[in-house]
Each structure stands twice: as structure tokens, then as C-alpha cells.
Amino acid sequence: MPAMENMAGNFFLVGLMGAGKTTVGRALARKTGKTFYDSDHEIEARTGVRVATIFEIEGELRFRDRESSVIADLAKMNNIVLATGGGAVLRPENRAELSRHGVVIYLRASIDDLLARTMHDKNRPLLQTADPRAKLQSLLEQRDPLYREVADIVVDTSQQNVNLLVSRLLDQLHNIPAKT
Ligand SMILES: Nc1ncnc2c1ncn2[C@@H]1O[C@H](COP(=O)(O)OP(=O)(O)O)[C@@H](O)[C@H]1O
Numbered sequence: 001m002p003a004m005e006n007m008a009g010n011f012f013l014v015g016l017m018g019a020g021k022t023t024v025g026r027a028l029a030r031k032t033g034k035t036f037y038d039s040d041h042e043i044e045a046r047t048g049v050r051v052a053t054i055f056e057i058e059g060e061l062r063f064r065d066r067e068s069s070v071i072a073d074l075a076k077m078n079n080i081v082l083a084t085g086g087g088a089v090l091r092p093e094n095r096a097e098l099s100r101h102g103v104v105i106y107l108r109a110s111i112d113d114l115l116a117r118t119m120h121d122k123n124r125p126l127l128q129t130a131d132p133r134a135k136l137q138s139l140l141e142q143r144d145p146l147y148r149e150v151a152d153i154v155v156d157t158s159q160q161n162v163n164l165l166v167s168r169l170l171d172q173l174h175n176i177p178a179k180t
């Protein structure tokens with residue numbers, strides 16, 4: 001078992017679909033002994049249906065309401081790692097909750113990598129389009145300023161395996177004051 005890092009506070013991951021928030025978040029939680037949450041999984045647990053089904057039946061706006069409610073609840077917890085959904089930064093109240101209650105990590109990747117990492121997953125309704133590359137590009141243009149606004153750390157994930165990423169991330173996190 002690798003050495004456990006003992007660090008205070010919450011860590012919140014933001015970034016586009018396929019950046020690795022869920023995957024890196026889970027590994028970071030394991031390494032730090034924090035409890036892992038994923039806002040999409042929490043929404044699915046509360047509703048009993050997949051994200052894609054919520055988009056289909058209720059539409060994106062209602063999904064965003066559910067997402068805000070989950071983020072507000074989870075951000076108030078202690079000693080957690082939370083992987084948010086890629087659109088969580090769209091609402092100012094979500095950005096406020098995240099930056100107030102934890103260290104926010106923006107995971108970046110090239111459009112090529114984002115595309116490769118998401119192309120086989122049907123549970124990302126925004127990418128079920130004729131041109132997912134153009135969609136990712138436009139989401140990046142819209143959201144990159146919001147991710148940067150909320151982030152305490154920006155990490156490039158392209159060509160980095162998850163374990164290496166987590167150990168580099170921990171080096172950076174040691175230099176940032178905890179937010180609890
Ligand atoms: N650094 C990485 N290198 C290679 N593949 C990755 C990396 N991070 C995540 N992945 C893979 O990309 C896919 C999407 O990752 P995921 O964690 O679901 O992203 P997000 O939650 O940001 O949408 C998964 O199949 C995951 O295994």
C-alpha cells in the first residue's frame with residue numbers, strides 16, 4: 001500500500017468532459033484518505049437514472065438545477081475530493097461554493113485527448129452530436145475563463161498517466177493553504 005498523504009481540507013476538480021476529473025479525483029482521494037464524490041454519480045443516485053436520461057426527459061436546465069443542489073450539499077462536507085461535471089462552473093453560485101469550500105483544481109487536456117477519452121461513452125449527452133470535436137472546442141472557448149476564474153491550480157493532463165498526475169498534483173497542493 002503506498003504511503004498515505006495527510007492533508008487537510010477539500011479538493012474540487014473542474015474541467016471539460018474527458019479531462020479526467022472522475023478518474024484523477026478517485027485516485028487523489030485514495031492517496032489522501034479523503035472520501036470521494038462525483039457530482040454526476042450523486043445526481044444519478046438521487047434520481048435513480050443516468051445523466052443522459054435526465055437530459056432527455058427534463059432538459060439541461062433541470063439537470064443544472066440538480067447539479068447546483070448536489071454541489072451546494074457536497075461542498076459543505078469536510079475532507080472530501082469532489083469531481084464535478086464539466087458544466088458545474090457555468091453558474092456563479094456553484095463557482096462561489098467551490099472556491100469557498102475547497103482547493104479547486106482545473107484539469108486541462110488537448111481537444112484530441114478529450115475527444116479520444118469521451119468518444120465511446122454514450123452518457124455525455126452534449127457530445128452526442130455530428131461534430132463532437134467542434135462541440136468540445138466551443139465548450140472550451142466558453143468555459144476556459146470560468147475554469148480559470150475558480151481554479152487555485154491548473155494542471156495539464158495530456159500525455160500524463162493518472163498516477164504520475166496525482167503525485168505531481170500532490171507536490172503542488174502541499175504549497176497551497178487548505179480550505180475547509
Ligand atoms: N490522464 C489520463 N490519461 C489517459 N486516460 C485518461 C486520463 N484521465 C482520464 N482518462 C480516461 O478518460 C476517460 C474519461 O475520464 P473521466 O475521469 O471520466 O473524465 P471526466 O470526469 O473529466 O469527464 C476515462 O476512460 C479515463 O480512464
Ligand SMILES: O=C(O)C1=C[C@@H](OP(=O)(O)O)[C@@H](O)[C@H](O)C1
Pocket residue numbers: 015016017018021022040051084085086087088123124125126
Ligand atoms: O460538460 C458538461 O456540461 C457535462 C459534463 C458531464 O460530466 P463530465 O465532465 O464528468 O463528463 C455531465 O455532468 C453532463 O454530461 C454535462
Ligand SMILES: [Mg+2]
Pocket residue numbers: 021022038040083084085
Ligand atoms: Mg466525470
